[in-house]
Amino acid sequence: MSESVAMPTRPAAMPEAVKAALEVLERQLNQPLQTALEVCARCGLCAEACHYYRAEPSLEHVPAFRGEALRRVYRREHDFLSRLFPWWTRARRLDEQTLAQMAEMAFSQCTLCRRCTFNCPLGVDTPLMMRAIRAMATAAGHAPEILVMLADAAIEQGRDPEMYREGFLENIRGLEQELRKITGDPDARIPVEEQGAKVLYVPLAGAHSILPPAIIFHQARESWTLSLFQAANYGAFLGDVQRAKAIAKRIVDEAKRLGVQEIVLAECGHAYSVYRWEAPNWFGSDYAFRVRSIVEVMAEYIAGGRITLDPSANLKAITYHDSCNLARGAGLIEEPRLVLRAAAQEIREMTPNREQGFCCGGGGGLVALLEYEERRLRAGKPKADQIRETGARVVVAACENCRLQIGELNTRYALGIEVSSLADLVVRAMRLPGAVKQEAQDEPVERVPVPA
Amino acid sequence: MDVLLITRIAALIGLIVAVLGLALRWGETMSRPAPVDCAPVRGVPARGVFYAFTLGMAPWTKESTRLHVGAYLRGVGLHVGIFAGLAATAASPYWAAMPPALRGGVALVLAISALLGVAGSVMRLREPHLRALSTADDHVSILLVTLFLAAGALALWQPRFAPLLYLTAGVMLAYIPLGKTRHCMYFFLARGSFGRFIGRRGVLPPATPLVARRIR
Numbered sequence: 302m303s304e305s306v307a308m309p310t311r312p313a314a315m316p317e318a319v320k321a322a323l324e325v326l327e328r329q330l331n332q333p334l335q336t337a338l339e340v341c342a343r344c345g346l347c348a349e350a351c352h353y354y355r356a357e358p359s360l361e362h363v364p365a366f367r368g369e370a371l372r373r374v375y376r377r378e379h380d381f382l383s384r385l386f387p388w389w390t391r392a393r394r395l396d397e398q399t400l401a402q403m404a405e406m407a408f409s410q411c412t413l414c415r416r417c418t419f420n421c422p423l424g425v426d427t428p429l430m431m432r433a434i435r436a437m438a439t440a441a442g443h444a445p446e447i448l449v450m451l452a453d454a455a456i457e458q459g460r461d462p463e464m465y466r467e468g469f470l471e472n473i474r475g476l477e478q479e480l481r482k483i484t485g486d487p488d489a490r491i492p493v494e495e496q497g498a499k500v501l502y503v504p505l506a507g508a509h510s511i512l513p514p515a516i517i518f519h520q521a522r523e524s525w526t527l528s529l530f531q532a533a534n535y536g537a538f539l540g541d542v543q544r545a546k547a548i549a550k551r552i553v554d555e556a557k558r559l560g561v562q563e564i565v566l567a568e569c570g571h572a573y574s575v576y577r578w579e580a581p582n583w584f585g586s587d588y589a590f591r592v593r594s595i596v597e598v599m600a601e602y603i604a605g606g607r608i609t610l611d612p613s614a615n616l617k618a619i620t621y622h623d624s625c626n627l628a629r630g631a632g633l634i635e636e637p638r639l640v641l642r643a644a645a646q647e648i649r650e651m652t653p654n655r656e657q658g659f660c661c662g663g664g665g666g667l668v669a670l671l672e673y674e675e676r677r678l679r680a681g682k683p684k685a686d687q688i689r690e691t692g693a694r695v696v697v698a699a700c701e702n703c704r705l706q707i708g709e710l711n712t713r714y715a716l717g718i719e720v721s722s723l724a725d726l727v728v729r730a731m732r733l734p735g736a737v738k739q740e741a742q743d744e745p746v747e748r749v750p751v752p753a
Numbered sequence: 754m755d756v757l758l759i760t761r762i763a764a765l766i767g768l769i770v771a772v773l774g775l776a777l778r779w780g781e782t783m784s785r786p787a788p789v790d791c792a793p794v795r796g797v798p799a800r801g802v803f804y805a806f807t808l809g810m811a812p813w814t815k816e817s818t819r820l821h822v823g824a825y826l827r828g829v830g831l832h833v834g835i836f837a838g839l840a841a842t843a844a845s846p847y848w849a850a851m852p853p854a855l856r857g858g859v860a861l862v863l864a865i866s867a868l869l870g871v872a873g874s875v876m877r878l879r880e881p882h883l884r885a886l887s888t889a890d891d892h893v894s895i896l897l898v899t900l901f902l903a904a905g906a907l908a909l910w911q912p913r914f915a916p917l918l919y920l921t922a923g924v925m926l927a928y929i930p931l932g933k934t935r936h937c938m939y940f941f942l943a944r945g946s947f948g949r950f951i952g953r954r955g956v957l958p959p960a961t962p963l964v965a966r967r968i969r
Binding site: 330331332333335336337339340341342343344345346347348349350360363365366369381382388389390391418419420421422423424425426577578579580581582585588591628629630631632634653656657 | 782783785786787788789790791792793795796805810815816817818820821824825828880881882883885886887888889890891931932933935936939940942943944946947948951954955956957
């Protein structure tokens with residue numbers, strides 16, 4: 302459909318940014334998005350589902366209110382009555398100021414956690430609308446600079462991995478020494494980009510997401526190899542499918558080149574969402590391998606007896622935080638609990654939990670946006686309260702961004718907890734000969750350096 | 754032409770506008786791309802859809818409806834009344850043959866639903882966040898529905914009010930494709946889409962019977 306047909310008449314001097322944003326809206330306006338824009342009855346029942354609203358019950362934190370921001374623009378472009386009488390539905394023409402406000406809202410006041418959708422009697426997909434706004438803002442140059450920079454850096458890394466390979470391999474050689482000490486096996490290895498391996502493990506930035514899975518793979522005698530790239534995909538946070546696809550392509554190409562049967566992802570919520578659920582739609586038949594989270598793999602190893610754990614190695618009371626992307630977004634709900642039950646003595650559930658759990662406030666790329674740090678920590682209060690109520694001393698989360706956020710909530714709300722990954726817990730429960738050092742991992746995780 | 758006939762024609766025109774308008778909207782939405790899901794499923798999509806339209810609608814399965822059980826049940830009651838009212842309007846030529854108790858029962862349902870409509874309007878006007886969220890379209894939509902329900906209750910009680918029922922039905926029906934009440938069509942798409950999502954990804958329904966799980 303040509304633009305002159307799709308769009309109503311507008312002032313000739315429409316700013317380029319607004320034009321770009323509206324073009325993105327038109328491209329994104331598929332059946333689910335139009336449904337989300339049309340179906341809301343503005344009943345307001347979604348309010349308390351949002352952790353922002355729970356923390357600060359103001360109108361701007363009601364999911365339906367956020368959705369209205371895009372609906373007003375949509376109605377002005379597409380609704381017969383709203384074009385004739387904009388005041389009837391509060392329809393409004395998009396301008397640069399409105400676009401900037403919408404961008405700020407979508408990037409700083411919504412973590413795309415889907416809790417509102419699960420609690421809406423109609424099933425309004427507000428996160429879908431927020432992603433559309435993010436995409437519009439990105440096209441119009443209103444997206445947070447750091448997310449754009451990180452996404453572009455990842456794409457660049459894929460274009461020329463040689464620049465980065467040597468330094469990476471050197472670091473891995475150091476980790477390999479540690480692996481040998483911990484496992485007591487002088488032949489233990491961390492294979493990198495090895496042809497013929499069954500599993501390609503894709504880590505995050507930092508040794509903490511490489512060493513524990515390496516230990517687990519070694520103990521399970523898995524045929525595996527480490528990816529040169531990281532699982533994080535900042536293109537997804539931008540709502541920018543082209544960037545997200547370009548970032549994913551590095552790993553897809555690597556998996557094809559190595560001939561692996563399976564990609565296993567580090568404990569990362571959004572990466573799982575991207576590679577497990579979105580990427581198959583972008584690559585079609587080129588995506589001929591299974592994708593799992595290390596959480597599922599650990600659960601399989603435990604259930605199949607490939608690794609044995611001693612729960613008495615983790616005596617402190619533990620609570621599990623369900624990452625929104627893994628639980629509500631992907632159904633990875635019982636697998637982490639199976640792992641926890643095998644690896645720890647005392648598990649205390651938060652209330653609510655599983656697909657009804659609260660977002661920690663760090664999702665949707667918020668953890669990377671330092672300009673919204675204060676807002677993010679305030680929005681994390683419901684999660685902090687949930688954690689405190691359990692009385693647990695350790696919070697386990699299978700998502701890096703959640704762990705970073707909970708670590709910061711720990712400081713802000715004086716929770717007195719330790720934050721751990723699932724893999725760290727499992728390694729501790731393996732009672733390996735050289736695992737004394739693992740005690741150090743009781744420390745809350747620090748902000749990992751941003752990949753170059 | 755008498756008033757009854759004129760208002761019946763008005764109701765019929767309203768129905769035609771509603772059906773054609775919704776058909777146009779349906780066609781417009783269906784002409785847009787549907788997302789392709791190539792990822793292997795974790796659960797059963799059909800189970801998710803079934804859950805979304807059945808147990809997933811129960812007030813105890815969602816925190817939001819547990820917290821606002823009154824508001825939710827008010828909404829459910831209003832919608833039950835709307836469908837009862839439409840059925841009663843369609844059956845109006847045969848009212849004389851209906852047992853008086855049934856007629857009285859339907860009138861009572863419509864009257865209660867009309868009161869629930871009034872309560873909805875009052876809530877929209879009184880509750881600060883709801884008032885700020887509401888547009889003229891929201892207020893008019895609930896007003897039209899409430900008037901239709903009240904007219905239905907009156908007409909079932911006293912047939913001389915039948916022209917009022919037909920008139921309000923005509924206006925309400927004609928407004929459906931234009932205003933917020935068209936969510937009656939998008940409801941099915943939204944819940945269906947939600948159901949497919951939770952079913953495909955194995956999020957819901959829960960693997961164990963709901964009664965066996967503690968409310969969480």
